[in-house]
Amino acid sequence: MKAMEKWRAFRNSPRYEDRKGAVVKKSKNLLMTLLQIILIVGIAYVILSPVIGIVSQSFFSDADSANPMVFTIPMQPTMERYEGAWTELNYLSTMGSTLLYTVLNTLFQVLICSMVGYGFARFEFPLKKLLFACVVVMIVIPSHTIMLPLYMTFRSMELMRSTMPMYILSIFGVGLRSGLYVYIFNQFFRGLPKEIEEAAFVDGAGTWYTYFRIMLINAMPAVITVTVFSLVWQYNDMFYAKLFQIPNSSLLARQLSTLQSNIGANLKIMNVRIQKLYVNAGVVLTMLPILIIYLVLQRRFVEGVERSGIVG
């Protein structure tokens, strides 16, 4: 009885409404969080399941692949697939030259595109609007439109079957998605306070000194964003690699596309089911370097995008 009275008293007191509000709010929040977790886990599953499949199959032995009872977790895991793919991809040397190619191109892209973006952001000169419209045109018109002339041009310069054409394009700021990078840098530099440069100018710093030693350092978020995008896209690019007929031995992506036939020819494995296991190992080996690079840069990258001018 006493408890009942106590409850009635509490029911009529203003504290009851407060408590009720708090409980409703808390359960609402809990429900939202639950919904959020379910959605994120679901989408993450859709993204990860093919990757998990590839990784797990790359460890399958012959017996596992023939055994219908084996699902995802191999019963007799083997490194044989990786050994085969490693030698057939000529992994270390190919990866070395791929990384050299990717990193060099990224360096050129970051340097040139940041300069151009800075030029558009901070200087007034005649025809500026028109020239910047040309940058937008570069973003909008797909690079495929100009593939044939590029092919003909570099063919007549006898630069086919090498990585030279790509370097040339990057140095001249018309490489893979350069327009986008110029745009990002331009937006970012426009957002930086002008006082920085004025202070540098008063202290007697020249334009180029100001740019390299002060502005580029301040533009770190944009630099990181462009670096990650450029690294990833350059690494994954097949379009230019195919167009300029860059030799298989110098690009992992090119090497991968002939892996299956090489496995068949060199290791004398004719069963396509087994060949596919080697291909999976090759895919894992190809993905690994860029994944590691991304994970190293990741923390700075997400912060970087938030502050780089892409969205401003």
Place this chain on the structure above:
Amino acid sequence: MKKLHVSMATKRAVNGYLFILPWFVGFALFYIRSLYMTVQFSLNELTVLPAGGYELDFVGLGNYITAFTGHGTFKQTLVTSLSNMIIDVPLIIFFSLFVAMLLNRKMKCRGLVRAIFFLPVLMNSEAIAGTLDYAAQMMAGGLSGTSAEMAEAASSGAAVNMQYFIALFGEIALPTSVLDYVVGAVSRISDIIQASGVQIVLFIAALQSITPSMYEVAKIEGATGYETFWKVTFPMVMPHIITNTIYTIVDAFSQSEVVNLAYTTAFTESNYGLSSAFSVISSVITCAILALVVYFISKRTFYYN
């Protein structure tokens, strides 16, 4: 000796030109020239000489006429690519905005989750996709692509009985076109997730750039979550929706079948003129779509600054 007088403004202008010089040279040498050459090629019959040059033989609009009347698959490929693009782009935009809002809430292991959602961008390699496709084709018995697709369709059909749901919604008299769109969207959910990595990153950045005071005001005025989204979040990310839409359309186009067709026409069939005509036609259409989309979205956009 009197020093030559140059005003500050001129000096700055010269420096500005110096900064953009490398790009300008490249743009003139490799871009404008190439665009001109593409149009020129498309009006000619092009023969590659073994020595290294090429020869042009003017045929007027012949290549364009062939593209639309003579060529077996071009029209079909173009229509398929365009309709795929039109279906996918709005879905990708809304999906990535939704996911960005989901990921923008405070939670544990946000870094890990964001890394997972960026994974498709890391893996979006034509080489990897092509190699796996090839392996799948070989598994399905030889080089006929259709059998692999059928095997895939059969296996995915086992999980969800699509026919049942189609009948279910058909009975409540939804217009067939809406139903088709929804069915199409559901069946390509995996593709859409794979294609929206960069967009999610951009939208997260956009959401972060909205000043928190706006949300505070909305909260004090008593706006519900729903109202806050439509009255604060959505208008504020609208400009970024334009950026993202442009990016998505260009990206979708560069991975479409038309581009493939243009590539094979040039490099395996050595029909360079026709290939250029394909490129010109599809680029013009893409640019027209882009212009339309940007026009319609920017009419409804509110610019904060």
